[in-house]
Amino acid sequence: MGVTIKDVARLAGVSPSTVSRVLAGSPRISPKTQEKVRQALKELNYHPHAGARSLVTGSSKTIGLITSRPIVQAFASTFFSEVIQGIGSVLEAEGYNLLLSTALDEDAGREACLEMLRSRHADGAILTMSRLDDPLINALVAEKRHFVLIGRPADREGRLIPDVPYVNNDNVSAAAAVVAHLVSLGHRRIGFITGLRERVYCYDRLQGYRKGLEEAGISYDPALVVEGNITQADAGLALERLMSLSDPPTAVMAGDDVLALGALDAALRMGLRIPGDLALSGFNDTPLWRWIRPRLTTVRIPMYDLGVMAARMLIGLLKGRPSCPPYVILPSQLIVRESTTGS
Amino acid sequence: MGVTIKDVARLAGVSPSTVSRVLAGSPRISPKTQEKVRQALKELNYHPHAGARSLVTGSSKTIGLITSRPIVQAFASTFFSEVIQGIGSVLEAEGYNLLLSTALDEDAGREACLEMLRSRHADGAILTMSRLDDPLINALVAEKRHFVLIGRPADREGRLIPDVPYVNNDNVSAAAAVVAHLVSLGHRRIGFITGLRERVYCYDRLQGYRKGLEEAGISYDPALVVEGNITQADAGLALERLMSLSDPPTAVMAGDDVLALGALDAALRMGLRIPGDLALSGFNDTPLWRWIRPRLTTVRIPMYDLGVMAARMLIGLLKGRPSCPPYVILPSQLIVRESTTGS
DNA sequence: AAATATTGAGCAAACGATTGCACAGAATCG
DNA sequence: CGATTCTGTGCAATCGTTTGCTCAATATTT
Numbered sequence: 001m002g003v004t005i006k007d008v009a010r011l012a013g014v015s016p017s018t019v020s021r022v023l024a025g026s027p028r029i030s031p032k033t034q035e036k037v038r039q040a041l042k043e044l045n046y047h048p049h050a051g052a053r054s055l056v057t058g059s060s061k062t063i064g065l066i067t068s069r070p071i072v073q074a075f076a077s078t079f080f081s082e083v084i085q086g087i088g089s090v091l092e093a094e095g096y097n098l099l100l101s102t103a104l105d106e107d108a109g110r111e112a113c114l115e116m117l118r119s120r121h122a123d124g125a126i127l128t129m130s131r132l133d134d135p136l137i138n139a140l141v142a143e144k145r146h147f148v149l150i151g152r153p154a155d156r157e158g159r160l161i162p163d164v165p166y167v168n169n170d171n172v173s174a175a176a177a178v179v180a181h182l183v184s185l186g187h188r189r190i191g192f193i194t195g196l197r198e199r200v201y202c203y204d205r206l207q208g209y210r211k212g213l214e215e216a217g218i219s220y221d222p223a224l225v226v227e228g229n230i231t232q233a234d235a236g237l238a239l240e241r242l243m244s245l246s247d248p249p250t251a252v253m254a255g256d257d258v259l260a261l262g263a264l265d266a267a268l269r270m271g272l273r274i275p276g277d278l279a280l281s282g283f284n285d286t287p288l289w290r291w292i293r294p295r296l297t298t299v300r301i302p303m304y305d306l307g308v309m310a311a312r313m314l315i316g317l318l319k320g321r322p323s324c325p326p327y328v329i330l331p332s333q334l335i336v337r338e339s340t341t342g343s
Numbered sequence: 344m345g346v347t348i349k350d351v352a353r354l355a356g357v358s359p360s361t362v363s364r365v366l367a368g369s370p371r372i373s374p375k376t377q378e379k380v381r382q383a384l385k386e387l388n389y390h391p392h393a394g395a396r397s398l399v400t401g402s403s404k405t406i407g408l409i410t411s412r413p414i415v416q417a418f419a420s421t422f423f424s425e426v427i428q429g430i431g432s433v434l435e436a437e438g439y440n441l442l443l444s445t446a447l448d449e450d451a452g453r454e455a456c457l458e459m460l461r462s463r464h465a466d467g468a469i470l471t472m473s474r475l476d477d478p479l480i481n482a483l484v485a486e487k488r489h490f491v492l493i494g495r496p497a498d499r500e501g502r503l504i505p506d507v508p509y510v511n512n513d514n515v516s517a518a519a520a521v522v523a524h525l526v527s528l529g530h531r532r533i534g535f536i537t538g539l540r541e542r543v544y545c546y547d548r549l550q551g552y553r554k555g556l557e558e559a560g561i562s563y564d565p566a567l568v569v570e571g572n573i574t575q576a577d578a579g580l581a582l583e584r585l586m587s588l589s590d591p592p593t594a595v596m597a598g599d600d601v602l603a604l605g606a607l608d609a610a611l612r613m614g615l616r617i618p619g620d621l622a623l624s625g626f627n628d629t630p631l632w633r634w635i636r637p638r639l640t641t642v643r644i645p646m647y648d649l650g651v652m653a654a655r656m657l658i659g660l661l662k663g664r665p666s667c668p669p670y671v672i673l674p675s676q677l678i679v680r681e682s683t684t685g686s
Numbered sequence: 687a688a689a690t691a692t693t694g695a696g697c698a699a700a701c702g703a704t705t706g707c708a709c710a711g712a713a714t715c716g
Numbered sequence: 717c718g719a720t721t722c723t724g725t726g727c728a729a730t731c732g733t734t735t736g737c738t739c740a741a742t743a744t745t746t
Binding site: 345347348349359360362363364366367391392394395396397398399400 | 731732733734735
């Protein structure tokens with residue numbers, strides 16, 4: 001069925017070794033021979049057998065792409081999509097293919113991921129959206145695998161786990177910047193609707209929220225923070241809860257655009273005017289939502305670039321480049337729109 | 344580095360063949376031996392080398408997932424995400440892994456896809472969102488690959504290409520149902536904003552639109568159809584064009600929720616009331632948008648199930664099941680909401 | 687008890703590619 | 717011109733598994 005290197009060798013009148021060397025671009029092959037071999041390659045439409053190759057070289061030219069939470073959520077926003085593109089653009093140029101982890105639930109999923117990486121002999125992995133004290137990170141470290149995290153490796157207390165390469169955006173300072181923006185508009189009671197803090201990015205944005213308050217000299221009020229699932233329904237309930245406080249917020253920042261949308265819906269239902277009665281901000285600048293009115297003040301995350309950097313970093317690791325930096329933090333950008341300023 | 348079948352054999356005091364047979368569940372191994380081998384497997388934490396396996400068996404237990412248009416768009420909506428989950432849920436249970444095609448542009452992308460399938464010796468492929476006369480389909484057929492299309496295989500004139508297994512939703516009748524719904528509300532001038540008809544699903548929805556008109560005894564007016572890219576900006580322009588006709592539509596159906604959102608934005612900007620001045624409908628029931636006001640009348644596509652069925656069908660093909668149906672059409676569902684009925 | 691059937695396990699040959707080593711023939715040197 | 721260095725190519729081992737065939741040992745049958 002498949003045409004092998006021997007077939008090519010026979011047609012070109014050389015040995016398999018020579019064909020292999022031509023393929024590898026070895027300099028010790030004469031131009032004449034090279035030409036003959038290339039002819040034969042084209043003529044037979046030869047394609048190397050990745051399995052056989054990986055058997056002898058030990059490298060499968062394959063990278064695992066892993067999401068530690070169910071893919072459902074991972075793909076729901078455009079985050080994953082953009083990140084994948086960034087990763088793909090780098091990996092393709094380097095001849096790597098992406099192996100997707102499609103596990104359903106978190107525990108079985110972890111084993112399935114590891115199994116995939118092991119049996120497919122993946123050269124490395126890229127992880128996204130990890131949790132505090134993420135078991136998968138621990139497992140990967142224990143197996144001494146090459147991998148790069150998109151996000152921030154954090155232990156149970158949110159402290160940075162050393163020696164894990166990662167690419168992240170500056171969630172803390174970005175969240176603080178949102179607070180500063182709201183403060184500059186005169187707000188002092190600022191609510192925060194966020195996903196569960198076991199997700200590192202949620203944790204960090206919460207830290208940024210607190211940092212922003214502190215820098216503005218506003219004391220932190222736990223009653224103003226509502227933590228829940230990243231769904232619009234939950235965000236709506238969260239907003240209702242915040243607005244029913246005896247001293248309700250005049251501004252609410254959401255830890256994600258999805259949450260902001262749910263909150264927006266609830267606010268409008270409650271008859272609140274945005275931003276007249278309540279200023280509202282999101283996070284992530286989900287592209288498709290730029291058309292929602294009022295337009296959402298939010299933070300733009302360089303998702304594509306996160307993917308690119310992660311892939312580059314991983315390639316660096318695989319090639320054993322010593323100059324490879326242990327981590328990269330990409331800046332994000334506050335995008336001010338109507339939902340806070342009204343114009 | 345890696346622990347091989349020989350290591351296991353040595354520890355268990357048997358030959359590699361025996362270990363292999365235990366792994367394969369061969370019945371001709373005594374319980375005692377099986378137990379010994381299993382012990383050794385656990386103890387050494389053995390994992391088979393997929394490459395070596397594929398070398399001798401010819402199967403790589405790998406499925407390529409291919410999007411013929413740039414992944415960008417493919418991932419932008421939740422379509423791809425849900426489909427992937429469906430696919431994954433089936434493939435994982437069958438021991439297959441997903442290889443993702445990450446090509447950037449359409450032409451180089453096609454070659455990269457094929458190259459991936461060939462050199463990785465993928466057992467099969469699942470294709471999404473094909474075009475009329477899609478070159479990739481032709482290539483896959485020419486290479487006699489096992490694959491299933493999510494969508495409908497169509498030639499240049501939109502005719503069904505025979506002998507290509509596919510899973511599709513009933514775009515034609517769904518679009519017709521939307522028209523029927525609008526007609527039942529009293530509309531006679533119904534506009535249609537759609538993506539380029541070179542995408543089969545756009546083409547089919549256009550056919551459904553025409554069919555719906557015909558069934559209602561309304562003659563087709565090309566001026567009421569605007570075809571463009573699937574972006575909100577284009578949809579906005581399309582709506583403006585439709586509304587500036589001397590005899591503008593009283594209802595507009597969009598071929599996609601993204602388009603509906605762009606049209607909605609434009610309509611509101613033009614001071615139109617929805618559905619008072621203009622009824623508006625979408626397509627796909629993008630989950631995150633159920634919270635947008637006014638809520639969008641749309642069509643729900645069973646995306647997850649499309650993935651499941653495609654994967655099942657592919658597995659069937661790979662196993663050479665003769666009972667495997669050549670195609671499946673899943674029903675979609677009209678979801679009536681405020682944007683057409685007002686309540 | 688001898689002949690035959692069954693069971694359980696090993697031998698060894700693939701599968702397709704890479705690569706260290708050997709070795710011709712040509713080129714270069716003294 | 718003989719000795720030495722290059723160049724270009726082939727040989728053969730190797731990577732980790734699977735699997736057809738062989739064959740001992742055991743079980744079953746006459």
